[in-house]
Amino acid sequence: MQQAQKPCSGYSYSWTSSQGQKIKSNKQQKYPSQIFSVSLLFPVSDCKVDLSFLIDGSWSIGKRRFQIQKQFLSDVAQALDVGVAGPLMGIVQYGDDPSTEFNLKTHANSRDVKNAIEKIPQKGGRSNVGKALSFVNKNFFLDSNGNRGGAPNVAIVLVDGWPTDKVEEASRLARESGINIFFVTIEGADENEKQNVIEPNFVDKAVCRTNGFYSINVPSWFNLRKVVQTLVKRVCDTDRLACSKTCLNSADIGFVIDGSSSVGTGNFRTVLQFVANISKEFEISDTDTRIGAVQYTYEQRLEFGFDKHSTKQDVLNAIKQINYWSGGTSTGAAISYASEQLFSKSKPNKRKIMILITDGRSYDDVRVPAMTAHQNGVISYSVGIAWAAQDELESIATDPDEEHSFFVDEFDYLYKFVPRIIQNICTEFNSQPRN
Incomplete structure (x- = not known):
């Protein structure tokens, strides 16, 4: 392959190959006889x-x-x-x-x-x-x-x-x-x-x-x-x-966990393992993905906020230490509480993701709190087990429902949803407009 000669006063050349083509010709470009260094020590x-x-x-x-x-x-x-x-x-x-x-x-x-x-x-x-x-x-x-x-x-x-x-x-x-x-x-x-x-x-x-x-x-x-x-x-x-920022280091993820009496102590530990399994897939730090958690019955309790734990191990330890509460099921009030106590404190450049896990029908309305959360930019995933109501799960979930709403008969099968939820979060992130 021949290299064209390019005198400083101008150049004219052509170059082709069987695999690619790049042609330039007759461009007059004057270059100085010396290349000057730029002093830019700002x-x-x-x-x-x-x-x-x-x-x-x-x-x-x-x-x-x-x-x-x-x-x-x-x-x-x-x-x-x-x-x-x-x-x-x-x-x-x-x-x-x-x-x-x-x-x-x-x-x-x-x-x-x-x-x-x-x-x-x-x-x-x-x-x-x-x-x-x-x-x-x-x-x-x-x-x-x-x-x-x-x-x-x-x-x-x-x-x-x-x-x-x-x-x-x-x-x-x-x-x-x-x-x-x-x-x-x-x-x-x-x-x-x-x-x-x-x-x-x-x-x-x-x-x-x-x-x-x-x-x-x-x-x-x-x-x-x-x-x-x-x-x-x-x-x-x-x-x-x-x-x-990738799908794994750009979110504030808030888990809203049903702690009602119908869950039971053993199943509640299974739910916490599900929460931990999702959390550990993310890159967690003050500047990457942050994790928060709310437990609810008739009442709500902030287990830990987004700014509480800045390493993956600290988050996983905090999840393990959540104590089962037991009580009724007011899912609508829990969504409103999470919006106020978690997502209102989310950073402007973070994607706000709520993952709500419940095993029954709510005693209060979930539609208005969920709609308010969606309007405030919260991407909502609903995970229902056993007696959870399909219509409520769909109301809680961000559209399209089939990508944000999941249901399983048994607590022991929750683990199957982990890769699907992670994949959907990443697919959604990568499909964002680039302009």
Whole structure:
């Protein structure tokens, strides 16, 4: 495969292959004789993120612009102030196949990162971005590579022009793994070249939100250095990194547990095991999923709120210690109580999920309290056992009922619903609109 020569005063080249096609021609682009470093030592506080830069090593970029790309990465590393208490940075270069240049734990400061960047040779090949995203999803953010767990995972993709493969599916899988994907595209296709683009609107198909936060388009390589500050500020704005939230670490889950006399002590312990089995599937912390619990009879009791326990083990211990109450069954009042004592204290960026477990018909109305909860953004699951009333379970459940309402004859069969409930919670999360 031949690499086109690209003099600094301009370039004209074409490149094709039997497997992919990427053509550019007659673009006049002036580059300075020197590549200037950008001094951007503005303070970046509280920027604890794990960053993977996917850099374009394809032949279409040329040697000169590959060097500009490396200088851009050095400027970003300097602006970030890389360190173990702040941002960590690794680089994957892609062409025909991606490979890791260095991972998160290789270099612990900006100086070492910059020195490592300077030594990166160009790979060549096509611009297989989708393949690179799949590689990063499976191989980069591993504990063995320095992934810190509590830090958001961010992948920043630099693309010269457009990818030579499809990115949508690989991006979706990466986002569902909790990776925030940013695209920096340089010199996109002009009207004559658009027929060569394999996947039109590939940026919108790849990023988590299509509102412009996750994408930066740079009209020429000469302007790349101007977006360093913009990019650094965005990746460090951890409150807006919504894609680091998956279905397992983004909810406030409140269990509303029937403690009426008809349940009995033995069955009540089975219910608590069911609650524990659901809870342990989630990533639990102050900033991830939080768990709360209410027990009810005629009255209601807050067993523990969302802010009480911040580790999975503490939550599981608290569930085990809930004492069976015994009494009547006022499910409607319990829903209202949970709305006030649990979900009114939910964080704005959390999904509010109520899982109500009951074994009988309520002595009061459940429809109005359930409707009020739904209107306040609570996603409600109802789990009925034995004598629970089907019409009430459907009123409690968020629509569609078949995905949020469950019934079983025996307490001992409750465990069967655990994977279905988790799957439905995740399916619902992943189907949310991305714009």
